[in-house]
Amino acid sequence: MTAEPAKIAKLDAEGLSLRSVSLWQITWRRLFKRKSAILGMVILGILILIAFTAPILAPYDPTLSMLDANPPQNLDRRSAPCIHLFGCPVDQPQHILGTDGNIRDEFSRLLYGARVSLWIGLSTVTFAIVIGTVLGALGGYFGGWIDNLIMRTMDVLLAFPSLLLAIAIVTVLGPGLTNALLAIGIVSIPAYARVVRASVLSVREMDYVSATRALGGNTFQILFRRILPNALTPLIVQGTLGIATAILDAAALSFLGLGAQPPMAEWGSMLGAERNQVFTAPHLVFYPGLAIMLTVLSFNLLGDGLRDALDPRLAHVS
Amino acid sequence: MKRQVSVLLTLVVLASLLLTACGGGAKPAVQTEGLKEEAFAPTKVEAPNCDYGGEIKSIEAVDELTVKITLCTPDPAFPSKIAFSSFGIQPREYLASTGGKGDLLEKPIGTGPYYVAQWERGNQLVFKKFDGYWGEKAKTGTLVFRWGTESAQRLLELQSGTVDGIDNVGPDDFKTVEGDSNLKLITRPALNIMYIGMNNAFAPFDNELVRQAFAQAIDRKRIVDNFYPAGSEVADYFTPCAIPNACAGEKWYDFNPEAAKALLEQAGYGADNPFPTIKLHYRDVVRGYLPDPNVVAQDIQAQLKENLGVTVEIDVMESGAFLDAADSGSLDGLHLLGWGADYPDMTNFVGYHFGAGSSKQFGAKYDDLVAAIENGAQRATDAERAPFYEETNNLIKQHVPMIPVAHGGSAVAYKASVEGAHASPLGNENFAVMSTGTDTFVWMQNAEPISLYCADETDGESLRACEQVTQSLLGYKTAGTEVEPVLAESYNASDDLMTWTFTLRKDVKFHNGFTLDAADVVATLALQWDAANPLHTGNTGAFSYWSGLFGPFLNAPAQ
Numbered sequence: 001m002t003a004e005p006a007k008i009a010k011l012d013a014e015g016l017s018l019r020s021v022s023l024w025q026i027t028w029r030r031l032f033k034r035k036s037a038i039l040g041m042v043i044l045g046i047l048i049l050i051a052f053t054a055p056i057l058a059p060y061d062p063t064l065s066m067l068d069a070n071p072p073q074n075l076d077r078r079s080a081p082c083i084h085l086f087g088c089p090v091d092q093p094q095h096i097l098g099t100d101g102n103i104r105d106e107f108s109r110l111l112y113g114a115r116v117s118l119w120i121g122l123s124t125v126t127f128a129i130v131i132g133t134v135l136g137a138l139g140g141y142f143g144g145w146i147d148n149l150i151m152r153t154m155d156v157l158l159a160f161p162s163l164l165l166a167i168a169i170v171t172v173l174g175p176g177l178t179n180a181l182l183a184i185g186i187v188s189i190p191a192y193a194r195v196v197r198a199s200v201l202s203v204r205e206m207d208y209v210s211a212t213r214a215l216g217g218n219t220f221q222i223l224f225r226r227i228l229p230n231a232l233t234p235l236i237v238q239g240t241l242g243i244a245t246a247i248l249d250a251a252a253l254s255f256l257g258l259g260a261q262p263p264m265a266e267w268g269s270m271l272g273a274e275r276n277q278v279f280t281a282p283h284l285v286f287y288p289g290l291a292i293m294l295t296v297l298s299f300n301l302l303g304d305g306l307r308d309a310l311d312p313r314l315a316h317v318s
Numbered sequence: 319m320k321r322q323v324s325v326l327l328t329l330v331v332l333a334s335l336l337l338t339a340c341g342g343g344a345k346p347a348v349q350t351e352g353l354k355e356e357a358f359a360p361t362k363v364e365a366p367n368c369d370y371g372g373e374i375k376s377i378e379a380v381d382e383l384t385v386k387i388t389l390c391t392p393d394p395a396f397p398s399k400i401a402f403s404s405f406g407i408q409p410r411e412y413l414a415s416t417g418g419k420g421d422l423l424e425k426p427i428g429t430g431p432y433y434v435a436q437w438e439r440g441n442q443l444v445f446k447k448f449d450g451y452w453g454e455k456a457k458t459g460t461l462v463f464r465w466g467t468e469s470a471q472r473l474l475e476l477q478s479g480t481v482d483g484i485d486n487v488g489p490d491d492f493k494t495v496e497g498d499s500n501l502k503l504i505t506r507p508a509l510n511i512m513y514i515g516m517n518n519a520f521a522p523f524d525n526e527l528v529r530q531a532f533a534q535a536i537d538r539k540r541i542v543d544n545f546y547p548a549g550s551e552v553a554d555y556f557t558p559c560a561i562p563n564a565c566a567g568e569k570w571y572d573f574n575p576e577a578a579k580a581l582l583e584q585a586g587y588g589a590d591n592p593f594p595t596i597k598l599h600y601r602d603v604v605r606g607y608l609p610d611p612n613v614v615a616q617d618i619q620a621q622l623k624e625n626l627g628v629t630v631e632i633d634v635m636e637s638g639a640f641l642d643a644a645d646s647g648s649l650d651g652l653h654l655l656g657w658g659a660d661y662p663d664m665t666n667f668v669g670y671h672f673g674a675g676s677s678k679q680f681g682a683k684y685d686d687l688v689a690a691i692e693n694g695a696q697r698a699t700d701a702e703r704a705p706f707y708e709e710t711n712n713l714i715k716q717h718v719p720m721i722p723v724a725h726g727g728s729a730v731a732y733k734a735s736v737e738g739a740h741a742s743p744l745g746n747e748n749f750a751v752m753s754t755g756t757d758t759f760v761w762m763q764n765a766e767p768i769s770l771y772c773a774d775e776t777d778g779e780s781l782r783a784c785e786q787v788t789q790s791l792l793g794y795k796t797a798g799t800e801v802e803p804v805l806a807e808s809y810n811a812s813d814d815l816m817t818w819t820f821t822l823r824k825d826v827k828f829h830n831g832f833t834l835d836a837a838d839v840v841a842t843l844a845l846q847w848d849a850a851n852p853l854h855t856g857n858t859g860a861f862s863y864w865s866g867l868f869g870p871f872l873n874a875p876a877q
Contacts, residue, residue: 065620067540077544077613078490101613102620103544175634257602257634262616273612276470280490 023233030309037305043298051115058108059094062265066093066103077103078274078281098283101274102263109265110287116266117295120181120250121243127185128246129239132192133228139193140200141223151197154190162187163249170258177266180259184249188242195238199231233310240303244296251292267292346831347433347448348425353411358382358835363844365390365872371674372869375816377843379836383822385791385806387843391696392815394703397792397801398661400818403746403781404773404863406430406788407805409832410841418845418853423769428788429805431456431750433829434770443767445786450827457738457753462760463767463783469604472762476501476731482754483732483739483747485763489547489609495731502734505549506741508725509558509799511667512607512656514618515720518681520650522585522594529718530571531581532652535625536618537573542724545614549727555711557667558725562700564664567711570722575625582626595629597651601640604764605778606728606745607656615654638768641776645860647678655679656726658745658778660863662799664703665695668710670866672719677862680719687713698815740797745778746785748796773846774856776863787829791820791839805834848872 031037050057060066066073073093081098082088097106135154139147157165169183203209204227212226251268253259255275260266262273267288274284364376368390375388389396408427416422424437429452432445443463447456464481466472469488475481477498487495487503495503516523516532523529542552557564587593598618602611612634619630630652635643643649660666670676673691676683690713694706730747732739736759738751749759765779772784793804803809806820826834845853846864850873854861865871 063620065617067544068620068624101545101610102616262612262632263619276468276488277490278470279474280470280488280494 027306027309031305034305034308036301037309040298040301040303040305043294044302047114047118047295047298050111051118054111054115058105058111059096060105060108062104062109062112063263064104066099066105075099075103077101078277078284079103080281081106081283097287098281100270100284101277104263106270106284106287109270110267110291112265113267113270113288113291114295116177116260116264117247117250117292120177120184121247121295121299124181124185124188124246124250125239125242127181128188128242129192129235131185132189133196133235135189136193136196137200137223137228137231140197141204141219141227147197150193154193157187158190160187162245163252166249166253167256167258170253175258175261177254177260177264180250180253183253184246187249188246191238191242192235195234196228196231199234200227203227203230237303237307237310240299240306244299244303247292247299248296346829347446347450348427348829350409350412350415350427350830353409353415353830355409355832356411356837358837361837361840363840363848370870370872370874372847372872374847374868374872377840377847379840380819382835383824385820385822385836385839387818387820389816389818391692392698393695394698394815395661395663395665395695396811396815396818397809398663399665399867401790401792401794401801401804402660402863402867403785403788403790404775405790405843405846406772406784407790407834407839407842408788409828409830409834410838411832412828412830413841413845413853418851418855419771419857423771423857426770426772426784426787427829428784429826429828429834430785430787430789432461432786434787435460437770440766443783448829450829450831452823452826454750456750458749458759459757460759461749461786462758464760464762465764465766465779466762467603467764469609472764473731475762476733479733481760481762482736483730483752483759483761485730485761486604486606486609487729487731488604489545492547492729495729500734501731502736502739503729503731504739504741505727505729506606506745507560507743508550508606508727509560509662509743510605510607510656510658510726511553511556511558511722512614512654512724512726513553513556513720513722515644515649515653515655515680516651516718517647517649517653517679518719519647519678520681522587522596523651524681525585526717527581527585528587530716531578531585531626532622533578533715533718533721534571534574534581535578536621536721536723537625538570538721538723539573540621541614541617545610545617546724547609547727547729549729551725551727553722553725556671556714556720556722557664558659561659561662561664561667563694563704563707564667565711566704566708568715570715578626593626593628595631597633598630598654599633599635599640599643599649599651600654601637602634603637605656605726606658607724607726608654609726609728611654618652618654637765637777642858644679645677645776645862647681649679659799660744660781661794661801662743664707664710665691665867668707668714669695670863672710672714673866673869675865675867675869677860677866684713684717684719687717687719742794742797743799744794746782746794749786751796769857771856773842773864774858774861791822805839849874 066075079099082092082095084090084094095105100106135150139150165187166183170179173179209226212222250259254266254268255272260269270288271285278285360379362378373389375390378386380386406428412427431451433448435446436444445461447459472484473491476484495501516529518524538552542550554569555565559565600611600615615632622628622630668691672687674688690706690709694703697703730741737753763779767780767783768775768777772781789804791806792801795802807823809820811818845851846861849871
């Protein structure tokens with residue numbers, strides 16, 4: 001018996017170990033081998049940290065005009081950044097990224113904006129995935145007229161450019177963050193429905209599904225316990241990349257004044273509000289723009305990494 | 319042989335060029351095919367009596383060059399009113415042929431120094447010099463209007479030299495323009511008002527106590543100090559003080575959030591009956607009176623939250639839709655709007671907004687206020703009018719149909735090389751007197767004109783375009799507010815200020831070659847006045863300026 005561990009170690013070294021390793025473990029390992037994915041995760045981690053600790057990190061209330069601050073700080077609006085460490089006179093109040101047009105602390109707004117953007121990304125994609133999965137799974141599993149009805153409806157949705165469709169939906173529902181989320185959620189449904197349908201189609205004829213059927217499993221069981229878990233991987237990739245698109249779309253809607261409503265701190269609307277100051281106060285458009293870019297980049301890098309890590313065809317590459 | 323052919327060809331080309339040139343000179347600037355000039359015949363449009371409520375009794379073309387207008391009540395401001403650009407005279411034949419709409423909205427035919435050559439919707443509006451102009455001809459052959467809502471964009475175009483003048487320099491850009499030796503900044507006197515309107519047809523603003531509470535809950539000085547450019551001032555009255563009698567009576571409420579809260583409680587709002595969430599409507603359009611709409615709106619939102627605990631939702635609307643909604647009285651909650659003087663008289667401010675002919679913007683009219691305004695308008699001298707305007711201002715303070723916030727200073731900028739550059743306090747810059755040394759002058763304003771039939775427009779961006787093309791009986795001095803004769807060579811009033819006689823200039827030509835006569839004046843004015851006139855259609859049919867200045871329409875449909 002004492003020889004066993006050594007044997008296993010040898011087999012391990014040859015890559016022939018019989019110990020079971022789950023798909024997730026493999027994925028995780030592969031993911032960590034990709035520098036770009038790690039970078040994405042690091043940025044995302046920082047963003048999530050900022051989102052959770054915004055009230056602690058932010059030096060000011062993001063909606064508070066410095067005119068109301070106690071004691072009032074007699075600042076000019078759109079004042080340049082003032083950091084004491086870098087030589088800004090100590091008698092001036094410190095504003096790391098300056099103040100915006102309504103004399104609010106830009107840095108605090110940027111931090112709180114992370115909350116909104118992550119919330120937008122996660123909630124819209126969750127909404128779209130839930131609905132898209134159900135629709136795609138039903139279509140793929142049952143086929144026939146149900147499939148036709150669902151997928152043709154998805155085709156119609158896909159026929160419109162997504163941002164235009166979102167604008168149209170918000171115009172009907174009325175501007176506001178909730179309606180913008182709903183709109184972005186709706187326009188993202190078809191992508192998920194198609195991905196899930198394709199996976200279901202490829203999985204449903206597999207032997208283990210037939211086996212479940214032969215053992216008397218009901219439709220619900222087959223669909224949601226046998227087929228869907230095995231159709232999940234492309235969905236994860238699509239979802240991660242979808243968050244990036246959703247954040248970008250929401251920022252665009254807010255830029256146009258259709259998304260987050262003032263005084264809420266949202267990167268897109270912060271950018272939109274100060275678009276005329278691009279020359280006179282460039283910091284007010286630069287930082288929200290940078291924040292949007294970093295967030296979208298982090299999700300894209302992570303999504304790309306996940307796609308490669310989850311792709312069985314690339315198993316030997318890693 | 320070859321040489322002969324080329325000589326012959328040259329001759330043919332020259333001859334054809336010559337022919338075109340001569341032929342072009344003989345043709346009118348604007349073609350109105352199928353229209354024939356009618357011979358003059360005396361006409362008169364008359365109200366049966368003055369019971370219909372308006373100011374005009376009759377408009378008469380006595381002879382070819384004499385127009386007589388009789389009034390129901392004396393009106394010392396009549397010359398200032400009739401000089402306004404919504405009363406620009408057009409040929410009666412053309413008015414009739416368009417049915418009061420259609421072509422009229424895009425191709426006005428006037429007597430001005432420029433005619434409309436081409437309007438590429440969404441892109442630019444091109445005017446050409448009218449060679450048959452009766453006065454001093456335009457200094458530049460082509461005038462182009464362009465527009466851009468973003469002040470940064472306008473400034474960039476001016477700096478790069480693609481435009482020669484821009485309207486409404488952004489408040490933060492004043493210094494940039496002043497520091498640039500290639501540009502010049504001309505400030506425009508703050509003859510305007512920005513106000514927060516309240517429509518008393520909608521709860522909770524149907525309660526006067528609520529309106530008074532809001533009047534005291536907003537720190538107007540903070541708004542003006544922080545969000546308005548130099549040259550702006552806090553508005554203590556609706557009408558800017560440069561206008562006679564504008565600042566008679568009590569000053570506006572002081573900022574007093576405690577008193578405001580107490581008033582809200584008195585109105586029945588408290589812990590058990592919380593104040594509802596209200597909307598703040600506005601259009602994201604820069605005007606002299608509102609240089610930074612979003613920022614000001616958000617500051618008002620923040621102030622009301624802090625001072626009264628009232629939640630305000632911001633509603634940004636499309637410019638045209640916003641104005642229509644305001645005029646038709648369908649804006650609930652608060653709305654941000656403003657007004658620039660068309661002529662320097664109280665009637666243009668209080669009369670237009672709160673008088674008998676005003677729109678439903680503030681809901682039901684306040685009878686005592688209407689009476690005070692009417693009484694004031696009918697007195698001949700400023701001294702006689704003073705007590706009534708004092709009462710007017712006090713009643714506005716009591717009823718609070720709106721909260722006056724600011725008289726906004728604004729500025730226009732030109733290339734330093736532009737001669738004759740000016741800024742008009744009335745917003746009607748006269749481009750015919752400007753020259754750049756080239757044959758084209760490009761002006762960039764905030765927005766595209768809505769239509770070019772200014773009898774039925776109220777937007778300053780449209781009016782400025784009309785003012786280059788059409789002219790009224792009287793006009794305002796370039797870069798000033800004094801009234802001067804334009805199409806009427808002279809005018810006089812009867813002693814009771816009830817009968818006004820205008821003598822027209824001789825041989826004034828319209829852009830289509832027709833000659834101006836008194837019947838054209840009557841046709842132009844009567845179609846606005848008489849709601850039963852088949853041509854009383856226009857763009858929306860509101861003819862807001864007519865009713866704002868002269869009260870209800872003749873034959874107005876019963877409401």
